[in-house]
Structures are given as C-alpha cells and as structure tokens.
Amino acid sequence: MISHRLRTAFGLATFFVLALAPFGRAQDKATIKIASQSPLSGGQAALGEGIKLGTQLAVEKFKGDLEKMGFRVVLVPYDDQAKPDVGVSNAKNIVADTQILGVIGHLNSGVAIPSSEVYKDASLAMISPANTNPTITDRGYKNVYRVCGRDDVQGVVGSEFASGELKVKSVYVIHDKTTYGQGVAEFFKADAEKKGMKVVGFEGTEEKSNFDPIITPIKAKNPDLIYFGGIYEQAAPFFKQARERGVKAKFLGPDGLDSSDLAKIAGKAVVGMYYTSVAGPVTVYPAAKQFADEYKKKFGKNPEPFAAQAYDATAILLKAIEAAAKGGATPSREAVSAAIRDVKYTGVTGTVQFDAKGDPKKALYFVLEVASADPQKWGDNKEVKRLSIAAPGPKA
Structure with a gap:
C-alpha cells in the first residue's frame, strides 16, 4: 500500500505535469x-x-x-x-x-x-x-x-513629368552619394537628356547644413528645375536655403523626399514642389x-x-x-x-x-505636389499623376 506521504507526493507531481502540459505543448510549436x-x-x-x-x-x-x-x-x-x-x-x-x-x-x-x-x-x-x-x-x-516599384522606372516617371507637364528645358541634378539617391538621379539624368533637357549640373554632396557652395553655381546657371536625388533630412535644408538665397527654379525629387518631416524642416520653401513616389500618402x-x-x-x-x-x-x-x-x-x-x-x-x-x-508584376508610381507647409497636412498633398507600370524584364 502506498503511504499517505507518497500519495501526496504523487498527487502533487501529477498536478504539476498536468498544469505544465499546455505550456510544454506551446513550446513544441516554436x-x-x-x-x-x-x-x-x-x-x-x-x-x-x-x-x-x-x-x-x-x-x-x-x-x-x-x-x-x-x-x-x-x-x-x-x-x-x-x-x-x-x-x-x-x-x-x-x-x-x-x-x-x-x-x-x-x-x-x-x-x-x-x-x-x-x-x-x-x-x-x-x-x-x-x-x-x-x-x-x-x-x-x-x-x-x-x-x-523601382528607380529605373521612377527616374523616368520624373523626367517625363518634367519634360511633358512642367516643360522644363534645363535642370540641375544633385544627389546625396548614396546607392539610392545617386542611382535614381542617374536614371533621371539619362532620360532627361534623351528627352532634350539640358543638364547644366550633376553633382553629389554629403553636406547637411551649409549648401552655399552648391547654391552659388546653381544661381549662376539659372536652371528651370532642380532635381534632388536623396532623402528629406538633407533635401529639406537645401531647398530652404535655396529659396532664401533667391533661387527661382522648380523643385522635383523622388520618394526619399516623401515625409512630413520635409515640410517640418523646410516649411513654405517646399510648398508647390513636386516629388515622385512608389508609395504616396495613404x-x-x-x-x-x-x-x-x-x-x-x-x-x-x-x-x-x-x-x-x-x-x-x-x-x-x-x-x-x-x-x-x-x-x-x-x-x-x-x-x-x-x-x-x-x-x-x-x-x-x-x-x-x-x-x-x-x-x-505591376507597381504604382505617383507624382505629387506638396500642398501645405503644415506637416500634419502631408497626407493632403495633391496627386498630380498615377501610373501602373510593369516591372522591367531581365537585363539582356
């Protein structure tokens, strides 16, 4: 006969096994x-x-x-x-x-x-x-x-908009020297030249605060458009300083500019500028x-x-x-x-x-216009154009 103490111990052991069984099964399913x-x-x-x-x-x-x-x-x-x-x-x-x-x-x-x-x-x-x-x-x-979508399409969407809708004749292209920014800028530049736009400048910069060395030659060349291939944290102070120094060119860039922080940093300097995007506001x-x-x-x-x-x-x-x-x-x-x-x-x-x-297999591409200097209204940016474009096939 099992003693009372053994029965108690056995009962407790059984209790813990049963209590922990669900936990053990959950662990089995990692x-x-x-x-x-x-x-x-x-x-x-x-x-x-x-x-x-x-x-x-x-x-x-x-x-x-x-x-x-x-x-x-x-x-x-x-x-x-x-x-x-x-x-x-x-x-x-x-x-x-x-x-x-x-x-x-x-x-x-x-x-x-x-x-x-x-x-x-x-x-x-x-x-x-x-x-x-x-x-x-x-x-x-x-x-x-x-x-x-992809930058080899997005860059072309930007250049087609600049040529067709904005009637741009001359453009100064700037990029941030990153894989993304330089890449999309190069795609834009190549297609802009095919369409007869004059690229009066193409340069990369890692500058984040003082853009005078770039703005001075831009003012001298007086382009119709400035295309900035890069991210909003760098583009916003550049656009703001360019307007403060009297640059009249239209502004255009890719989806790296697509953030409410662009308006937060640059304010009214970016109202009316255009950007392409593979996303766009919701x-x-x-x-x-x-x-x-x-x-x-x-x-x-x-x-x-x-x-x-x-x-x-x-x-x-x-x-x-x-x-x-x-x-x-x-x-x-x-x-x-x-x-x-x-x-x-x-x-x-x-x-x-x-x-x-x-x-x-197909991706959406947008051209949008910044509607307000208020970051809270970034989602109200005006959709100018929407395109559904198939992905490029394999390279020959």
Missing part, C-alpha cells in the same frame, strides 16, 4: 518571430518608425491563424540607423536567431543590399516595403522581394482608410509613407508562413521564401503578385 529593419533613430527615423509600426500593426492583425495552429508570433524590430554597417551587423544577429522566419525592411537601398547578402546565405526571406534600387531584385535571389489608396484609422488610433499619429507598404509586406509574409506550416510543423526558412513567390495578395496598397525576380 515561437515565430518577424524582424523589421529600418532607421529608428537619427534624421530618417520618421520613415523608419513608420515601417516598424506598419509591421507591428499587421503582425497583431494577421497572426491569428498561426496562433490557432499553436504558434506564438512576435515582432522583433531592429534599428539600422540608415547605416550599411549597422544593417549588416543586425542582419548577422537576425539570421543567428533561428526563430526569425522573415524580415520586413529596409528603408535605404544602400543598407538593404549588403544586409540582404547576409539573409541570402541563410535563405531568410526579406520583403522590402521601400527599397527601389534595381540591384535589390536584379541579383535574382530567391529570398528577396519588394512590394514597391489617402491615395481607396482601401487604406481603415488602415490609416487603426494606425492613428493605436499610435496617435498619421502613418508615414511606406507604413502601408510595410503592413502589406507583413501580411504577405505571414500568409507564406501559414502556407509553409501546413501540417503544423515549424516551417524552414527555405520553405517560407519559396511560399512567398506563390502569394497573390490584395491589401491596402493594391494587389501584389511577384514575378520571377521578386518584383511586383
């Missing part, structure tokens, strides 16, 4: 992590934070099916500081965490390209909401995707109103450009993980990367279906 990489500090944090928050909102909204399968789904955000070396260092930490099955990012192509080399070696999926440099997908990596997407309302309710501010793209990219990644987890087993990174290719997803920014390179 935690699935979604990483984001974007600048969360520094001058580009406005757009980078938008990418992180868009990703967070999507994880919370769409993780339910995976949780029903027994998985725990969490977001792990990384701050790449808009610096390639930081992005690569983060990427190495990301691939070392075997629970991470995909990355949403980056903002900057110059950070994404070297970081994606690390992801590629680990077969870890990267879906970019914002990287527009052609190299992102032209390498043909099976794990690299983007939901936005107001240009009819299906994005609910997203914008939920974003503002949760985070207390309007979504920045690329937040909606990050939201859709995350939804695509989660759908791919679900597909790869059929049967209830934790999917491999290779299986997730492969499953993304088969996802056709209609989200807040439209329908996304990937081609063989990882580009969306």
Whole structure:
C-alpha cells in the first residue's frame, strides 16, 4: 500500500505535469518571430518608425491563424540607423536567431543590399516595403522581394513629368552619394537628356547644413528645375536655403523626399514642389482608410509613407508562413521564401503578385505636389499623376 506521504507526493507531481502540459505543448510549436529593419533613430527615423509600426500593426492583425495552429508570433524590430554597417551587423544577429522566419525592411537601398547578402546565405526571406534600387531584385535571389516599384522606372516617371507637364528645358541634378539617391538621379539624368533637357549640373554632396557652395553655381546657371536625388533630412535644408538665397527654379525629387518631416524642416520653401513616389500618402489608396484609422488610433499619429507598404509586406509574409506550416510543423526558412513567390495578395496598397525576380508584376508610381507647409497636412498633398507600370524584364 502506498503511504499517505507518497500519495501526496504523487498527487502533487501529477498536478504539476498536468498544469505544465499546455505550456510544454506551446513550446513544441516554436515561437515565430518577424524582424523589421529600418532607421529608428537619427534624421530618417520618421520613415523608419513608420515601417516598424506598419509591421507591428499587421503582425497583431494577421497572426491569428498561426496562433490557432499553436504558434506564438512576435515582432522583433531592429534599428539600422540608415547605416550599411549597422544593417549588416543586425542582419548577422537576425539570421543567428533561428526563430526569425522573415524580415520586413529596409528603408535605404544602400543598407538593404549588403544586409540582404547576409539573409541570402541563410535563405531568410526579406520583403522590402521601400527599397527601389534595381540591384535589390536584379541579383535574382530567391529570398528577396519588394512590394514597391523601382528607380529605373521612377527616374523616368520624373523626367517625363518634367519634360511633358512642367516643360522644363534645363535642370540641375544633385544627389546625396548614396546607392539610392545617386542611382535614381542617374536614371533621371539619362532620360532627361534623351528627352532634350539640358543638364547644366550633376553633382553629389554629403553636406547637411551649409549648401552655399552648391547654391552659388546653381544661381549662376539659372536652371528651370532642380532635381534632388536623396532623402528629406538633407533635401529639406537645401531647398530652404535655396529659396532664401533667391533661387527661382522648380523643385522635383523622388520618394526619399516623401515625409512630413520635409515640410517640418523646410516649411513654405517646399510648398508647390513636386516629388515622385512608389508609395504616396495613404489617402491615395481607396482601401487604406481603415488602415490609416487603426494606425492613428493605436499610435496617435498619421502613418508615414511606406507604413502601408510595410503592413502589406507583413501580411504577405505571414500568409507564406501559414502556407509553409501546413501540417503544423515549424516551417524552414527555405520553405517560407519559396511560399512567398506563390502569394497573390490584395491589401491596402493594391494587389501584389511577384514575378520571377521578386518584383511586383505591376507597381504604382505617383507624382505629387506638396500642398501645405503644415506637416500634419502631408497626407493632403495633391496627386498630380498615377501610373501602373510593369516591372522591367531581365537585363539582356
């Protein structure tokens, strides 16, 4: 006969086994992590934070099916500081965490390209909401995707608008010497010259505060248009100083200027300027109103450009993980990367279906005009033009 003490001990042991059994089963279905990489500090944090928050909102909204399968789904955000070396260092930490099955990012192509080399070696999926440099997908990596358009198209959209609508005859082109900024500036320049515009200057600068050495020759050449290939944190003080020094040229740039911080820094100097974008404010997407309302309710501010793209990219990644987890087993990174290719997803920014390179088969491109010096009204910028353009085919 079992003694009372043994029966008590046995009962307690049974209690703990039963109490801990659900926990043990949850552990068997491993935690699935979604990483984001974007600048969360520094001058580009406005757009980078938008990418992180868009990703967070999507994880919370769409993780339910995976949780029903027994998985725990969490977001792990990384701050790449808009610096390639930081992005690569983060990427190495990301691939070392075997629970991470995909990355949403980056903002900057110059950070994404070297970081994606690390992801590629680990077969870890990267879906970019914002990287527009052609190299992102032209390498043909099976794990690299983007939901936005490309600079070899965006630069042409800008030059066609300058030539056709603005009737520009002469242009001075400036870029920030980054992979993104210089790349889109070169695409703009090449097409502008094909269209007969005179490019009276083409130069790169890393200057952030005193632009007199650039503005002086611009004034002397008196171009119809200044095209700035780069990011808002550098473009805004340049545009402001150019207007203060009497430069009359029209202003145009790519989607790196697409942030409410451009108006916050430059104020009335940028009212009436134009920019192209592969994203645009959420107001240009009819299906994005609910997203914008939920974003503002949760985070207390309007979504920045690329937040909606990050939201859709995350939804695509989660759908791919679900597909790869059929049967209830934790999917491999290779299986997730492969499953993304088969996802056709209609989200807040439209329908996304990937081609063989990882580009969306068709992408939207916008030309917008800054409507107000008030950063809170950035979402009210005027849509001047909207184009749906197929991704360029493979290079010959």
